Amino acid sequence: MGFLRILTGWVFGYVLVATAHAGAYLPEMDRFLSYGQRALDAGHMEAARAATDVILLGEVRYALAEGPSEAREVLKAAMREWEVATDGEVRFVEVPANEAQITIGWANELRFRSLEAGGVARWQRAVRRDGDGLRGEVSATIELRLRVPSGRRLNSDQLMQCALHEIGHILGLDDSSARGEAMGPLDLRRPITRLSDGDLSALRELRSRAWNLRDIVTQAEALAMNRP
Ligand SMILES: [Zn+2]
Structure with a gap:
């Protein structure tokens, strides 16, 4: 069966292009779930497991560009929020740039598709051949904005939502049109500094689907090992 490779950029605008839903995972994640299911049905356990790895992540190695120390602390706090939300299944580990899956940088100005953006994440998810295995x-790059268009610094709460939001994309979540969600639009007067029920339910739905698939793969592999 073929390998799956999806390349996507996403926007986090001050003005959100409305989407019809609140708290959802990215549609592309369904492609990995169905790829994994098809692989399972065809007996390709390794491909099925790799598809769940794309969603469940585990350890995520990131490199962080030099920047204001306060901004770096906010980013790390945002990572901790998401780690807790996954019950510690996802762990962000800072590494040198040449070992990183995710590079994170800072910008005074950011635009994406001609909109002012609080952050931009570009990511690639793939199931690919690595030596003998799959x-x-x-992998991703994230840019976070440090200043609003007037030149004033984003305060730590505003920066927190930008960081939560872009990391949420890395975990597979979609933009939301709901106010009050980290994955929703940034309202500079009321930034979201904690994950909302909508953010968390989208995350749990995605991860529980991936875990269901992973559990079946694990059982099937155990059965195959026990076969004489
Ligand atoms: Zn977004």
């Missing part, structure tokens, strides 16, 4: 992997 591997599911995610």
Whole structure:
């Protein structure tokens, strides 16, 4: 069966292009779930497991550009929020740039598709061949904005939502049109500094689907091992 490779950029605008839903995962994640299911049905356990790796992630190695120390602390706090939300299944680990899956930088100005953006994440998810085996992997670059268009610094709460939001994309979540969600639009007067029920339910739905598939793969592999 073929390998799956999806390249996507996403926007986090001050003005959100309305989407019809609140708290959802990215449609592309369904492609990995169905790829994994098809692989399972065809007996390709390794491909099925790799598809779940793309979603469940585990350890995520990131490199962080030099920047204001306060902004770096906010980013790390945002990572901790998401780690807790996954019950510690996802762990962000800072590494040198040449070992990183995700590179994170800072910008005074950011635009995406001609809109002012609070952050921009570009990611790639893939199941690919690695030596003799198949591997599911995610790589990304994230840019976070430090100043509003007037030149004033984003405060730590505003920066927190930008960081939560872009990391949410890395975990597979979609933009939301709902106010009050980290994955929703940034309202500079009321930034979201904690994950909302909508953010968390989208995350749990996605991860529980991936875990269901992973559990079946694990059982099937155990059965195959026990076969004489
Ligand atoms: Zn977004």
